Amino acid sequence: MDIDHATAVAFSKSWGLFYLIALSIGVLIYTFRPSNKKRFDRAKKTILDKEDRP
Amino acid sequence: MMVSQLTRGERQGSILIAAAVALCGLALAIAGRNDLLGVHGAFVLVGSVALIAFLLSRLDSPEPDVSRRPSEYYDDPIKVGIALSMLWAIFGMFVGVWVAAELAWPSLNFDTAWLSFGRLRPAHTTGVIFGFGGNALIATSFHVVQRTSRARLAGQISPWFVLLGYNLFCFLAVTGYLMGLTQSKEYAEPEWYADLWLVVVWVTYFVLYLRTIARRKEPHIYVANWYFMAFIVVVAILHIVNNLAIPVSLGHAWSYPIWSGVQDAMVQWWYGHNAVAFFLTAGFLGMMYYYLPKRAERPIFSYRLSILSFWGITFFYMWAGSHHLHYTALPHWVQTLGMTFSIMLLVPSWASAGNAILTLNGAWHKVRNDATLRFMFVAAVFYGLSTFEGSFLAIRPVNSLSHYTDWTVGHVHAGALGWVALITFGSIYTLVPSLWKRERMYSAALVEVHFWLALIGTLIYVFAMWNSGIVQGLMWRTYTESGTLAYSFLDSLVAMYPYYIARTLGGFLFLLGAIVGCYNIWMTVRASPAAAETALKDLPDARWAEGTATTPAE
Structure with a gap:
């Protein structure tokens, strides 16, 4: 099969769409997963610690 | 200051690296002796030899206490990075004002090629974007990754290699433009040898960043680091793809891109717009997500929102570049x-x-x-x-x-x-x-x-x-x-x-x-400096816990 302009267009318009939608769903699940809430809360608060050593 | 935290072995290692760079400079100077490439080779050679001389003169100065390292952050490269960033800011902005004035009063080029708008304009953009912005990004990323990971930078020499190597790239870029060297790709003007050098520097930067994150004591990687990592990874990809080119010869500064016609235009603006996205946006968002909450002494409004916008920005921006080519053959x-x-x-x-x-x-x-x-x-x-x-x-x-x-x-x-x-x-x-x-x-x-x-x-x-x-x-x-x-x-x-x-x-x-x-x-x-001395000894005393050092409100 020749890879020409039409092939690239077909690929972009199908798989391009699917992987972006799949990615969005994955990100939404990661972000709103209840078990991640604690880590996120801790992350946003601990950067405010004053201690300046490892 | 630059060597006081390096052991004698590390100083010798640095000398070896500088010597290798000096040899590359020598090779370019010889191969390009009939070309402007030779001038750049000579610059690299002189710069590296000066660095070697500096390191040799400090070889026997007192060594640091290595056992203290795991309990201290490594801040010397950050300090130098900030100084370099501000120096580039003055240079880049001054050239910017100069070219702006040239547009109003064209005789300000004094009829010289060096001061012509076409050569000074990229000196301005490179000076401010890569010189000022880039050094600020490197410096703040070194700071943020250590603080948010509660880990020391994973290297003693590599932070210096990244910082100084990056500035060598900027220096080659700007001096090249003034001499008339450019591959005429916006924000990617430097020629092939400078581009290759930047790849080496940038990969070192990425490895250093990843290794520091791997040392982290925090379970979660704070979102600012995601932005900095996106900046480092994507800039590497963009830089490599857009600069694929074949030099006329190894003794010649000129090269031809492997892309041609509208593909070349598309690759260039895929690069160009993502340079805006990942150099001028992602990295600076990394700064914002750390320093703004820190200064305000308030946690970020919504951590979840910061994650959603991170993935939105990284995956949408990739496809936006073609808007630079409306009404063209694209x-x-x-x-x-x-x-x-x-x-x-x-x-x-x-x-x-x-x-x-x-x-x-x-x-x-x-x-x-x-x-x-x-x-x-x-x-x-x-x-x-x-x-x-x-x-x-x-x-x-x-x-x-x-x-x-x-x-x-x-x-x-x-x-x-x-x-x-x-x-x-x-x-x-x-x-x-x-x-x-x-x-x-x-x-x-x-x-x-x-x-x-x-x-x-x-x-x-x-x-x-x-x-x-x-x-x-x-x-x-x-x-x-x-x-x-x-x-x-x-x-x-x-x-x-x-x-x-x-x-x-x-x-x-x-x-x-x-x-x-x-x-x-x-x-x-x-x-x-007296107050600094006591602070530097930084015993975990009450004064420290009060947080005098981090974010005072003025």
């Missing part, structure tokens, strides 16, 4: 794709800007009293404004009016001055006192002066370019009743004159602000 659907993604980008962009502003909600008294925090607040506002403008300009019919006019220049500077430079100054004013263990900046009043100079300068600049851009766009599309163009190009040029003068003034005020900033930083670093 297939219509690719233009439409770029336009659509540019409009979608408004969502994650405003999510970030809104997240920053809502973080300050409830702390407006701090924004009012503290110019450092105000720098970051106004930066977030400009980020919101210029991303809105960007989405708007990417719409094809709007682009038919704005493209090739000063509106584009105004848009870029709303982003570069209003967003990138202001968030950087805000971050630097937060970082400098904590890095040098001072209670606060030398003068809060001078921070205030800098803030107003920067803001007024930006506004004058942007308004001048909006006016001039729209006037240009309209004059170029006004037809007479008989269907011919109503104005010649020269007519539109004459109409630009007052705006070009206003733009020069705006840029000059911005430069003045940066000079005030440099003076303030210098005086902060120099101030009260």
